[in-house]
Every structure is written in C-alpha cells, then in structure tokens.
Amino acid sequence: MKKAILLIIMCIVTSPIVIAQSFTTEADTVKGTIYSYLNLHNNITNLTSSPIKITWRIINSDFPASWKLDSLLGICDNIACRPNINNQLFSQTFTSGDYDANATGDFHLQMNKYNYSHVESGMHYITIELKEGSTTRNVTFFVTKYPTGVTSITRTMDNIFIYPNPAKNEVNVIFDRDMKV
Numbered sequence: 422m423k424k425a426i427l428l429i430i431m432c433i434v435t436s437p438i439v440i441a442q443s444f445t446t447e448a449d450t451v452k453g454t455i456y457s458y459l460n461l462h463n464n465i466t467n468l469t470s471s472p473i474k475i476t477w478r479i480i481n482s483d484f485p486a487s488w489k490l491d492s493l494l495g496i497c498d499n500i501a502c503r504p505n506i507n508n509q510l511f512s513q514t515f516t517s518g519d520y521d522a523n524a525t526g527d528f529h530l531q532m533n534k535y536n537y538s539h540v541e542s543g544m545h546y547i548t549i550e551l552k553e554g555s556t557t558r559n560v561t562f563f564v565t566k567y568p569t570g571v572t573s574i575t576r577t578m579d580n581i582f583i584y585p586n587p588a589k590n591e592v593n594v595i596f597d598r599d600m601k602v
Contacts, residue, residue, distance in 0.1 A: 443469050443556045444520065446528070452563040457536040462529040463560050465499075465520055465551070472519035473553045475528075479511050480559065481548040487540045493533055496549065499526040530562045542568045 446463050453461040467473050475498065488494060494505040500518035503510060520526040530547065534540075544565040551558045582595040 441468070443467070443473055443553045444475065444551070444558070446551070446558055446560050449559070450561045450563065451530075452565075454565045454567070455532050455535045456566075457534065459532040459535070459564065460497075460529050461532075461562050461564065462527070463562070464525050465517075465528045466525040467520040467522055470522050472522055474519060475517040476514055476552045477517070477528075477549055478514040479547060480550045482511065482546065484545050484547055485541055485543070488532075488535075488545060493535065493540070495531040495533070497527060497529050497531055499528070502531055528560075530564070532564065535566055540566065542566045 445466050445468060447466075448463055451461050451463045453459050465475060477496075477498065479496075484494070489505055489508065489511070491504055491506050494510065495502045496510055496515075497503070498515070498517035499520055503515060505511070517526075517528075528551075544563065546561055546563045548559055548561045551560060582593075584593050
C-alpha cells in the first residue's frame, strides 16, 4: 500500500503543469509591401471567458532611421494607434484596452507616406512581444519597400531601345550584340 501511495504522489509531483494560453494571434509572421500606405494586421484573439489586457513592446527591429519618423510609423492595438513620437515605440511598453472574452480584436502595424524620396527602399522587420499573464507571444512584421523610380541614367550609346515607356509589367530591350551588354 505504501508503494502505491508513493507512486501516486510521485506521478502527481513529476507530472507537467499545463497552463493554457490566454490569447493567440493570426500568425507569427506577417509580410507586406508598402507603396505609400500600409496597415498590416495580425489581430489578437482572446481565448478566455474573461476580458484581458495585452502588454506589448518592440523587442527587435532593423528599421532604418527613415522608417522610424514620428509621422510615418505607428502600432495600433484595440484602443489606440500610437505614433513613434520621440522614438517611444522602441523604448516603452504599452497596454491595450480590454480584449473581449472569446473574441478577436485589432492589432496592426501602420505605415504612412512611405512614398517620400527620403524614405529608403529595402526589406526590414520589426518584432513585437505580446504578454498577458503567463502567455507570451512574439509577432514579426516583414515589410518591403521597392524603389519607385530611376533617378538618372548615363547614356553611353544610342544603340539601346527600351519600350514601352511607361511600363507596367514588362519592358522590352533591344541592343546590338557587339555592345557587350
């Protein structure tokens, strides 16, 4: 009998403790391409039967300085879109409003006016840590900005023809083979 009781106690003590997640997101990673404006959503779903508040902060990013300007970058939860005034998004922790029980609420990256010439092109990411109770989840937003034009071309020979101008999906190039292009 003592062995059976000891075995039961050992099973209870050594069994893993299961803690359920209180929330989830649509994805771990979300990707988007920005031309001028972008709202890249990764909404939060409350998995509990009570309202919850999510605390969040940026934990990693390779955004260049031109992407972090006050009026351009914002992160939005279910109560507010917070702009990057004085680089606050990269130095503070924020708390959402209540996410209703068993419901999905807003969370997204907002980027405005990225068609300005001083905003550099490239592919960059930002990772945000979301927390509520014992649940922690990291979400990453990958954003690509392609160049929007050619600033200058130095013409060396007149033997190259490029058409149509302007082009949408295809460009035709005709040139002389001897040009070593």
